[in-house]
Every structure is written in C-alpha cells, then in structure tokens.
Amino acid sequence: MGELNGFVEEIISGQKTIKAYHQEETMIARFEEKNQAATQAFYNAEYYGNIVGPSVNFINNLSISLISLLGAILFLHQMITVGKLTSFTLYSRKFSGPINELANIISELQSSLAAAERVFRLMDEPPEPADKPGSVEYRDVSGDVEMNNISFGYLPDRIVLENLNLKADRGSLIAIVGPTGAGKTTLINLLMRFYDPNSGHITLDGTDIKDATRKSLRQAYAMVLQDTWLFHGTIYENLTYGNDSIPMEDVIKAAKAVKIHHYIETLPEGYQTVLNEDGINISQGQKQLLTIARAMLSDCNMLILDEATSNVDTRTEIEIQKAMRVLMQNKTCFIIAHRLSTIENADIVLVVKDGNIAEQGSHTELIAKKGIYAELYHSQFQS
Ligand SMILES: Nc1ncnc2c1ncn2[C@@H]1O[C@H](COP(=O)(O)OP(=O)(O)O)[C@@H](O)[C@H]1O
Numbered sequence: 001m002g003e004l005n006g007f008v009e010e011i012i013s014g015q016k017t018i019k020a021y022h023q024e025e026t027m028i029a030r031f032e033e034k035n036q037a038a039t040q041a042f043y044n045a046e047y048y049g050n051i052v053g054p055s056v057n058f059i060n061n062l063s064i065s066l067i068s069l070l071g072a073i074l075f076l077h078q079m080i081t082v083g084k085l086t087s088f089t090l091y092s093r094k095f096s097g098p099i100n101e102l103a104n105i106i107s108e109l110q111s112s113l114a115a116a117e118r119v120f121r122l123m124d125e126p127p128e129p130a131d132k133p134g135s136v137e138y139r140d141v142s143g144d145v146e147m148n149n150i151s152f153g154y155l156p157d158r159i160v161l162e163n164l165n166l167k168a169d170r171g172s173l174i175a176i177v178g179p180t181g182a183g184k185t186t187l188i189n190l191l192m193r194f195y196d197p198n199s200g201h202i203t204l205d206g207t208d209i210k211d212a213t214r215k216s217l218r219q220a221y222a223m224v225l226q227d228t229w230l231f232h233g234t235i236y237e238n239l240t241y242g243n244d245s246i247p248m249e250d251v252i253k254a255a256k257a258v259k260i261h262h263y264i265e266t267l268p269e270g271y272q273t274v275l276n277e278d279g280i281n282i283s284q285g286q287k288q289l290l291t292i293a294r295a296m297l298s299d300c301n302m303l304i305l306d307e308a309t310s311n312v313d314t315r316t317e318i319e320i321q322k323a324m325r326v327l328m329q330n331k332t333c334f335i336i337a338h339r340l341s342t343i344e345n346a347d348i349v350l351v352v353k354d355g356n357i358a359e360q361g362s363h364t365e366l367i368a369k370k371g372i373y374a375e376l377y378h379s380q381f382q383s
C-alpha cells in the first residue's frame with residue numbers, strides 16, 4: 001500500500017512531464033502492475049489471516065470431542081465420575097479460548113508490523129549530531145565569514161571540495177560561479193552546516209561554526225533556493241512570513257526592490273491576493289521574486305541566493321542585485337548565478353572548478369587576468 005501511494009504521489013506531481021512525453025499509458029500500465037501486486041498481497045493477508053481462526057477452532061473442537069470420547073470410555077469402565085468429566089471439559093474450553101484469541105491477535109500484529117517497519121526505517125536514520133556542550137549562540141552577527149583549507153565529500157571516497165580558502169568581509173557581495181556540479185551548492189551547505197567538512201574549519205565573526213549552536217547559525221542566514229516555496233495565504237503573509245511587526249512601507253520597499261510591486265498593484269486585491277497552495281496562479285519567475293523579497297525582509301545579517309534568479313529575465317536580475325546592495329548594506333550576500341552579466345558589481349567573484357576555487361577577485365581583475373572567468377564571460381557574449 002505504501003509503495004502504491006508513493007507511486008501515485010510521484011505521478012500526480014509529475015503530471016505535466018508525463019503528458020508532455022505522452023507517457024500516460026506507460027504510467028497507467030505501471031500503476032496496474034503495482035495495484036495488482038497490492039491486491040494480491042491483500043488477498044493473501046486476508047486469506048491466511050482468516051484461515052487461522054477456523055483452524056484453531058477446529059483443533060479445539062477436535063480436542064473436546066476426543067476428551068468427551070475418552071472420558072465416556074473411562075466413565076463406562078467406572079474409572080471417573082460424570083462430575084470430573086464435565087469439569088475437565090470445561091477446563092479445556094477455558095484453556096482453548098485464550099489460544100484462539102492469541103491466534104487472531106498474532107495475525108493482526110503481523111499486518112501492523114509490516115506498516116510499522118516503514119516508520120521504524122525512518123526512525124532508525126541517524127539524527128544530526130547534537131551541538132557540542134557549551135556551544136555559544138550567535139547574536140547580532142556582523143557577517144565576516146572565513147573558510148580555511150576546507151576539504152569535503154558527501155561520500156568518503158569522492159571528494160567534492162578540496163583545500164578551499166575563502167574570506168568574505170561583512171557587507172560584501174560574493175558571487176560564486178562555475179560549471180554545474182562544480183560544488184557551488186555544496187559550499188553553501190557547508191556554510192549553513194547542513195554537513196560538516198572532513199577537514200579544515202569555517203568561522204563566522206571569528207568563531208568556529210562548530211562551536212556554536214546550529215540554530216543560531218542558521219538564524220543568521222536567509223536563504224533562497226532555486227525551487228521556490230510559497231504557502232497558501234495572501235501575498236502580504238507570504239512576504240512577511242508571519243511577522244506582523246514589519247511595517248507595510250518596508251514590504252512595499254522590498255517588493256519594489258525586486259520589481260514585483262507594480263505587478264502586485266495590478267492584482268484586484270493587491271497585497272491581499274490569496275496565492276494558491278503551490279502558488280500556481282503566478283509565474284515561476286514571479287514566485288522567485290516573492291521569495292527573494294521575503295528573504296530581504298527577514299531579519300538576517302547574511303543572505304544566500306542559490307540560483308534564485310534563474311527564472312527571472314536578465315534585466316530584472318541586474319536590477320535586483322543593484323537594489324540588494326542598498327537594502328543589504330552591512331549584510332553579507334552570497335549569490336550563485338549563471339548569467340555573468342548580472343554579477344559584474346560583486347565585490348568578489350569566486351570561480352569554482354573541479355572542487356577548487358580556480359580564480360578569485362573582482363570582475364574587472366578577473367577579466368584582466370584572461371583566465372577561466374574571462375573565457376566564460378566572453379563565451380556568454382560572443383553572439
Ligand atoms: N547529497 C549528495 N550526496 C552525494 N553527492 C552529492 C550530493 N549533492 C551533490 N553531490 C555531488 O557533489 C557535486 C557538487 O554538487 P553541487 O554542489 O550541488 O553542484 P553545483 O555547483 O551545481 O551546485 C556533484 O558532483 C554531485 O554529484
């Protein structure tokens with residue numbers, strides 16, 4: 001049943017792709033197959049489950065008949081009295097009753113165990129190791145981030161980042177570029193401490209992030225990912241994320257910064273327009289703009305955008321990043337972007353390649369250096 005449900009969930013969320021590749025029939029066939037298997041499993045469970053009761057009953061009744069028969073013979077030979085025979089029959093009834101019940105419980109227990117197994121598999125996953133005792137709490141982070149000699153791999157034998165060094169001063173805008181799969185997101189995962197590096201250390205405001213609580217570290221960052229997440233509620237609620245103390249002017253300022261204010265104004269109910277469950281009533285790019293505005297409004301001293309403007313046109317992307325400079329004064333921002341035209345005004349550009357920072361410097365410096373960055377940059381503007 002669990003497998004069947006998982007499959008249904010997958011095909012419903014991937015409906016459009018399935019239709020676009022006209023895979024409806026394949027999926028229906030695959031569903032049929034799984035459904036048949038589930039039916040068979042249910043049938044077997046019920047069949048054997050229902051056999052248990054009658055079988056135990058049969059054995060009990062058989063034993064009673066044998067007892068009565070044997071008792072009768074013994075009585076005829078005057079070896080026992082009728083009273084003894086009756087009580088013995090009653091005792092044996094009392095004895096078999098619980099066995100009968102036990103048999104029923106066992107079959108029920110087995111089907112429950114099958115379901116529980118899935119739950120236990122989840123519970124057996126090792127949790128995130130606890131914070132070190134005596135961990136400090138980050139308060140009023142100013143945003144100096146340093147990475148020293150970081151090496152990291154998700155699997156022990158596959159190193160993704162090697163001997164990486166990075167220094168980001170407070171208030172700076174750091175752009176991370178590089179080919180897909182180079183390790184850009186991995187770098188962010190380490191900064192937020194979703195994973196711990198194999199060797200080397202990362203400091204925030206001079207404190208090793210391993211010596212601080214994860215909660216306070218993550219509170220210092222606002223993060224926007226490529227896949228947006230909006231909830232069912234008004235645009236205003238989505239932007240403030242439950243924090244009613246944010247004044248409306250600030251909300252409008254952030255919306256203007258990400259260039260979505262005018263669009264919101266055109267909606268019949270403006271900021272009070274209710275978004276669908278998955279925000280289906282607005283475009284993918286507009287969703288991204290809303291999530292960026294939300295991150296800007298959250299009271300964090302550092303901001304991470306991981307390909308968060310991938311569905312936004314280049315011109316808006318540049319404007320967002322300019323606005324970010326103003327709104328995010330004194331806040332450290334990490335931006336992962338593919339369109340190099342949009343990151344010209346970053347303080348530091350990091351070029352990640354094959355798990356290493358291949359080049360590091362400002363846009364102008366890197367162009368002058370005529371290295372990988374310059375090559376990437378020119379390849380985007382050849383036409
Ligand atoms: N959760 C994971 N488990 C194992 N390997 C991973 C995981 N996430 C990413 N990787 C691997 O790490 C490498 C870098 O991935 P990532 O940092 O996501 O790249 P990108 O630069 O495109 O953001 C890739 O080769 C990928 O296969």
Ligand SMILES: [Mg+2]
Pocket residue numbers: 184185186306
């Ligand atoms: Mg990535």
